[in-house]
Amino acid sequence: MSAFRRALAEELAHLWRDRFDLALLTLVPLICLVVMGGMLSRGSPRGLGVVIVDQDRSVASRSIVRAIGAVDALTIVDDVSSLSEGFSAIRRERAIAVVVLPSGLGGARTAATPRTIEIFYQTAFLSTGALTSALLQATITADLARQVPTNAGVGGIALLRVPLPGVQVTLLGNPSASLEWYLGLLIGPAILHLLIAVTCAASLGREVVDGSMAPWAVRVGAPAMAAAGRLLPHVVIGTLWLCLWLLWLTLGQGFAFTGAIGLVAIGGLLLFVATAAISTLLIALTGEVATSLSASVIYAGSALAYSGASLPITGGIAVARIWSAILPLTHFVTLEMHQTIGVDTVIWAKQAAILMLSALVAGGGAALLLRRRARNSA
Structure with a gap:
């Protein structure tokens, strides 16, 4: 042998x-x-907490809030009036991110400098924080693009004749993240x-x-x-x-x-x-x-x-x-x-x-x- x-x-x-x-x-x-x-x-993220600070209270801001609430992975845990209250929710681990919708967001686009929507997210948990931020950014951007014809007013009618280029993102290898x-x-x-x-x-x-x-x-x-x-x-x-x-x-x-x-x-x-x-x-x-x-x-x-x-x-x-x-x-x-x-x-x-x-x-x-x-x- x-x-x-x-x-x-x-x-x-x-x-x-x-x-x-x-x-x-x-x-x-x-x-x-x-x-x-x-x-x-059940490793796909669910219930990632988000606090909304809606300083505008307009049709546009409410549309963004509805869009965020429709994302399966995100959950709106509170709608507060100040940023400090949002940070308090993060410290209590009720939320991972805070979205600030500034006043004037839904008004006519006549200002020289457009309003900026701010997203604050918890980086102590890198994976969930980064994913929450990416989902919020994509969701808000898509909803703002949908609102463009409405917010443009009469001056924006000409824009309707020119179709905006589409953007499609496809995840490879792990499409469900x-x-x-x-x-x-x-x-x-x-x-x-x-x-x-x-x-x-x-x-x-x-x-x-x-x-x-x-x-x-x-x-x-x-x-x-x-x-x-x-x-x-x-x-x-x-x-x-x-x-x-x-x-x-x-x-x-x-x-x-x-x-x-x-x-x-x-x-x-x-x-x-x-x-x-x-x-x-x-x-x-x-x-x-x-x-x-x-x-x-x-x-x-x-x-x-x-x-x-x-x-x-x-x-x-x-x-x-x-x-x-x-x-x-x-x-x-x-x-x-x-x-x-x-x-x-x-x-x-x-x-x-x-x-x-x-x-x-x-x-x-x-x-x-x-x-x-x-x-x-x-």
Whole structure:
């Protein structure tokens, strides 16, 4: 029996006997994904509170208020007379934004300087605040454009002969602006990436004796193939969980990739292969389970923050950009997000090649270390 098959059989037997290690690959991912799915369900924003400060009380201002109230994601929580009352509602967390409709807004447009509608929004919650502001701006702009012929008066009759150009905005990849779709694509793979990094390091760590894997490398004869066989179940199980998560988001929740979901699954497989290779390298370098697990948690646990999907990396310091480029999750997230809008396959292949290179570099380094230590120990 080859070293690969023997190691694979031993790992499967161990997982069958050790219910704790089996739970790390089965029960723990299930719990994490179910809890996260529950938290993110119905992820399209609803009930974003808005306070109106209507200083005009005209037909035009009331039309804008009705337009804002008709937006599903927005809820008018109060109509107050002063800006300070609006800010008070934000401080009490009753609202996210305040809209000020100035006096004279509905009058004839004879003033040299047009009235300005002001929007104040809470930036402590960046996502909801920015989304509320964007929805308010789009809604108010559309309603003002609709009112142009009415407010223009007799002098504006000539404008009716010239049709205004239309503007149509279409969101790609996430047309419903759903946080469930966006965060689900990020957090699900990130959780599985961390779990597989930990379970792979723990699996190989069982063979560490006196701070070295040399005795194990000598015993198996072909440490690289044995490590591959040892970690294959972890890679396969991680990929299956990712596929189930993608199916839940698409078939279960109704979202869709414009590109190919199969390419995302292949990218996930490459991600977990690279993850297993890095865990092998950490164990081979340190010869300590605790240190390897700590390093796995540090690099895999922070990988999402440095992927460029949640926090901007472009224009950041060189260390952050280099670290982002090294992490395999960065390239998987790029690959995955590209498929949400159907980016060309050539671009997908570039990210897939980087993931394969990560696996080869880490795995090759681990194999060299194990062979050297096996020779020195023999």
